[in-house]
Amino acid sequence: MKIELPDQPYRYVTENSQECDSETAFVLTTQNEKYLDDAKAKGAHSVIKIQDIASLFGVDKIKIVGITGTNGKTTTASAIYSFLLDLGYKAAMQGTRGLFMNDEAVEGKTLTTPSVLNTYRHIYQAVEAGCEYFIMEVSSHAIAQKRIEGLPFELKILTNITQDHLDYHKSIEEYINIKNSFFKDEGKKLINKDEPKAKFNFKNAYTYGIENPATYRLMAYSLNDGSSGIIQHFQEIVPFTASLHGFFNLYNLMAAISATHLITDKSLQEVADVVDNFAGVSGRMEQVCAAPNVIVDFAHTPDGMAQVLNALKEKELLVVFGAGGDRDKSKRPLMGRVAASLAKKVYVTSDNPRHEDPDAIVDGILSGIEDKSNVVVELNRKKAIEMALDEQEGEEVVVILGKGDENYQIIYDEKLPFDDREVVRELLNI
Ligand SMILES: CC(=O)N[C@H]1[C@@H](OP(=O)(O)OP(=O)(O)OC[C@H]2O[C@@H](n3ccc(=O)[nH]c3=O)[C@H](O)[C@@H]2O)O[C@H](CO)[C@@H](O)[C@@H]1O[C@H](C)C(=O)N[C@@H](C)C(=O)N[C@H](CCC(=O)O)C(=O)O
Ligand SMILES: Nc1ncnc2c1ncn2[C@@H]1O[C@H](COP(=O)(O)OP(=O)(O)OP(=O)(O)O)[C@@H](O)[C@H]1O
Ligand SMILES: N[C@H](CCC[C@H](N)C(=O)O)C(=O)O
Ligand SMILES: [Mg+2]
Known part of the structure; x- marks a missing residue:
């Protein structure tokens, strides 16, 4: 461009x-x-x-925060963006869901991290709009391809490192190294202390955690009716409540609260006070219907699926999911294993097959499942959702994973309209 x-x-x-x-x-x-x-x-x-x-794009006139990690980048970025706006700052956010500025959607989805000049252009727009902060997701592809070169990050954040994108990075070691390479410099960084694979330059490092001692530590928490917790930061002890569900979201919230505290001059209490206003991200743990209980979530990695299904494990789960084509093949059996071990019934279906044979993708998923007695295959995603809704009884939860707020199904190079949430509403007549 x-x-x-x-x-x-x-x-x-x-x-x-x-x-x-x-x-x-x-x-x-x-x-x-x-x-x-x-x-x-x-x-x-x-x-x-x-x-x-x-400097012509004003990259030195705005505080840039870069977030990397296998899962939780969009959620953490959105939480920081929401906190900053609530605290009275002007801010922009760039990531998987597009470009947002001062509470408005400015550009739609392209890549999680666009090409470097596109990011510069977005920063220019943010500076022109008076933003003080530019919160951006940094994918592993972007680090490897240096799509972030020349950006003076005010703060870099690590959410976690599990498995994804081994089609591109070839080995888990290479993937871990790429993620960690983002934290080699002496700049300010905020690291998940409970992530054992994290390696970083200790200079200007801050940490957050739940299990291990950290600069920002979650001392206590509850997951009833959303979530709440008490953060300890040196001598300070500050409570917060949030509408987000699931243990994993406590990590996203801890990252976002600590980051906002580090990059603003607000007190930890002032930051904690706005946490409850953050309603979560479209397509992440989104309840589409309460009775029957239907949840749509963007989990598309083995760990993401395990986190979400564990968060819901009090109830019996009917899980609909697939795996993306032209993407990491080695995650497919792991995703199958996670679903089969945590669900009452699994409906394996299609999720953006792209140029691959949908049957071959499903075979990859099935190869990770030993006991297939509670597994059905239905390649038509709408039919798979319909089967789960038909079979759902009482308190059971239908959990539809992988697409979140995507509104398409990619088959070869075509993007056909498809939104899990709309399909559910249509099938349930709501
Ligand atoms: C595999 C991959 O990541 N490919 C990305 C890569 O493509 P490429 O290396 O083939 O690029 P290229 O065509 O050689 O172009 C490189 C540069 O040369 C320039 N060019 C190109 C051709 C030419 O004749 N002259 C020229 O100057 C281009 O303008 C560009 O600046 O660089 C391009 C420009 O930055 C990206 O658009 C492209 O993303 C493709 C479309 C893609 O699908 N990427 C996905 C896998 C991706 O990046 N995903 C991540 C992670 C998702 C997540 O987990 O959240 C993301 O950040 O979205
Ligand atoms: N901290 C976390 N740890 C593990 N899984 C998580 C975490 N946060 C979110 N997830 C799971 O990952 C899914 C994607 O979350 P989110 O969109 O925030 O991640 P992302 O890193 O931006 O993903 P992408 O790489 O596709 O941009 C969620 O729907 C949820 O299932
Ligand atoms: N950012 C991720 C999103 C995956 C979403 C899933 N629906 C798929 O298409 O695999 C990727 O591009 O790998
Ligand atoms: Mg994202």
């Missing part, structure tokens, strides 16, 4: 060599340096290193 910049010797900048011409400068990034010759051949006005135009 060409971006117009005022008062420069060139008119536009672009990170795509194919868009270069005599009035368009090529912004050189680690990702596109292989196209430098092409940019010159296309007659680029000039070549500028990405770091050298950072």
Whole structure:
């Protein structure tokens, strides 16, 4: 995408060599340096290193917070964004759900972390809108591909490291190393102390945790009717309540409360007081209907599924899920095992098969399940949801995993409209 910049010797900048011409400068990034010759051949006005135009986009005029981890990035980012707005700051948030600014959706979903110049463009928009904070999700792909180069992070946050994206990273060790490489520098960082795989530079490191001593420690908690807890930070002891459900969300809340405390001049009590206003994220532990009880959640990793199903384990669970095509194949049997071990009945179905054969994806899932007596396969996701709703009785909960707030089913290159929540409402006539 060409971006117009005022008062420069060139008119536009672009990170795509194919868009270069005599009035368009090529912004050189680690990702596109292989196209430098092409940019010159296309007659680029000039070549500028990405770091050298950072100040034109105002990246030094806003506090950038980067969040990485296998799960919980969107939830933690959304919580920080919500707390900041409630505390009276102007803020922007960029991630899986798109770009949001001062409580408005500005751009829809693209990537969790867009290409580097797109992030710069979003930062520019945020600065123009008077935002003091830019909260962004940082995916492992983005770290590996340096989609975050030149960004001066005010704070970096680690949620957790479990398994995902081994199609791209090839081994769990490489994936762990990539995640941890985000925390090698001496900048301010906030680390989940209960994550044993975390490795980070101790300089300017703060921690949060529930099981282990940490800078911000959850001393006590309750998960009745939402959640509540008491945080200890040195001599301070501060209670909070939240509408979020599930033990895992206590980690997201701890990360968000600690981060907000670290990046603002508000007291821990002032931050804790706004936690309850955060209503959670669309498509994450979202109750679509109370009777019958139907929950839609975005869990798409073995750990995410285990966390959500464990959070609901007081009830008997009917679990509908699949696994994405053209994505980590090795997580599929693990997802199958988790579902079968925690559900009364499992309905294996399709979730964005992309270019893969849906049957082969299901076979991958089934290969992790030894006892298949409570497992059915129905590739048509709507039919699978319908089966679960038909078979649901009494207090049983229908849990539909993997798509959350996605409103499509990707088959080959086509995005067909599909929203788990709308399908449920349609089938239940509500
Ligand atoms: C596998 C993967 O991550 N691919 C990403 C990668 O593609 P690529 O390396 O093939 O890029 P490329 O086409 O060589 O382009 C690299 C750079 O060269 C430039 N270019 C390209 C062609 C050319 O002729 N001249 C030129 O200058 C491009 O403008 C770009 O700046 O870099 C592109 C630009 O940044 C991304 O759009 C693309 O994401 C693809 C579409 C994708 O699907 N990515 C997914 C897997 C992804 O990144 N997911 C993560 C994690 C999701 C999560 O868990 O939340 C995400 O951050 O969304
Ligand atoms: N802290 C956590 N630990 C483990 N699982 C979690 C945690 N937080 C959320 N989850 C699970 O992961 C799902 C995705 O949560 P969220 O969207 O916040 O993660 P994400 O890291 O942004 O995911 P993505 O990589 O797709 O952007 C949730 O729906 C829930 O099932
Ligand atoms: N950010 C994740 C989302 C997965 C969601 C799931 N519905 C799928 O398509 O696998 C990914 O791109 O791997
Ligand atoms: Mg996300």
